[in-house]
Amino acid sequence: MIELKNVTKVYSGGVKAVDNLSLSVEKGEIFGFLGPNGAGKTTTIKMIVGLLKPTSGQIKVFGKELSKEPEAIKQRIGYVADEPLVMEKLRGYEYLNFIADVFGVPSDVRRERLERLLADFKLKDAIKDPVSSYSHGMKQKLTLIAALLHAPDLWILDEPIVGLDPESAYILKKMMRKHADSGKTVFFSTHVMEVAEKVCDRIGIIGKGKLLFVGTVEELKKARGEESLEKLFLEVTESEMEATDFSYLDAD
Numbered sequence: 001m002i003e004l005k006n007v008t009k010v011y012s013g014g015v016k017a018v019d020n021l022s023l024s025v026e027k028g029e030i031f032g033f034l035g036p037n038g039a040g041k042t043t044t045i046k047m048i049v050g051l052l053k054p055t056s057g058q059i060k061v062f063g064k065e066l067s068k069e070p071e072a073i074k075q076r077i078g079y080v081a082d083e084p085l086v087m088e089k090l091r092g093y094e095y096l097n098f099i100a101d102v103f104g105v106p107s108d109v110r111r112e113r114l115e116r117l118l119a120d121f122k123l124k125d126a127i128k129d130p131v132s133s134y135s136h137g138m139k140q141k142l143t144l145i146a147a148l149l150h151a152p153d154l155w156i157l158d159e160p161i162v163g164l165d166p167e168s169a170y171i172l173k174k175m176m177r178k179h180a181d182s183g184k185t186v187f188f189s190t191h192v193m194e195v196a197e198k199v200c201d202r203i204g205i206i207g208k209g210k211l212l213f214v215g216t217v218e219e220l221k222k223a224r225g226e227e228s229l230e231k232l233f234l235e236v237t238e239s240e241m242e243a244t245d246f247s248y249l250d251a252d
């Protein structure tokens with residue numbers, strides 16, 4: 001479904017954000033992409049959705065080479081960025097209709113899907129309001145709905161859970177499971193270990209642009225011992241947090 005082969009991205013300033021990364025994500029799975037801040041998750045995701053070009057390496061999605069058939073691939077992807085960027089001057093429904101037009105969603109299908117998605121994410125009441133009046137979480141839900149409107153085969157979600165209220169997070173996790181169980185694919189990044197542990201079929205851990213682990217959480221635990229995923233994550237990414245002395249924060 002997604003295949004990255006020796007993918008490297010060096011930004012113009014010289015930062016090597018992704019370093020010779022090879023990874024396969026299978027059809028029908030929820031794949032969680034984990035890594036500390038600045039590890040290269042967003043850069044990888046932006047390359048998979050065709051927003052950034054790799055410096056070297058090859059990316060295939062749906063068995064097609066991204067550099068050769070970008071449009072055909074993008075039509076089948078639903079992408080949510082880590083920062084909800086919505087045209088603020090539009091009203092919610094204007095934005096969603098604009099996106100549905102871009103993806104050519106027929107009006108009857110659009111109406112039905114919108115009805116369901118707006119109800120599920122409790123955004124029905126706000127849909128007539130200008131996006132500029134939305135909270136961060138509401139904008140996030142709007143971009144999620146926009147990404148799912150054309151019923152994409154592949155969902156690519158950059159930090160989709162943080163910022164959502166518990167009910168919306170629960171609904172999204174359920175939707176992700178249903179999507180994968182119907183033979184489709186979900187690739188998402190997260191910092192939240194609990195989400196990764198509960199929701200993902202497999203995880204990939206990235207640190208300083210390099211892939212440090214790929215497999216199931218059980219495999220990770222087997223390889224490293226029965227620790228909490230959080231502790232394993234810190235170990236794998238060689239975090240120094242365990243050894244840090246925080247006593248300087250205490251009052252005398």
Ligand SMILES: Nc1ncnc2c1ncn2[C@@H]1O[C@H](COP(=O)(O)OP(=O)(O)OP(=O)(O)O)[C@@H](O)[C@H]1O
Nearest residue numbers: 011013015017035036037038039040041042043044
């Ligand atoms: N446009 C850019 N130009 C130069 N360097 C960049 C650019 N975008 C990201 N970087 C650098 O590339 C590295 C990887 O960043 P990236 O945003 O991919 O990490 P991330 O894992 O998504 O982090 P976070 O969890 O904080 O969102 C970082 O060192 C970052 O400073």
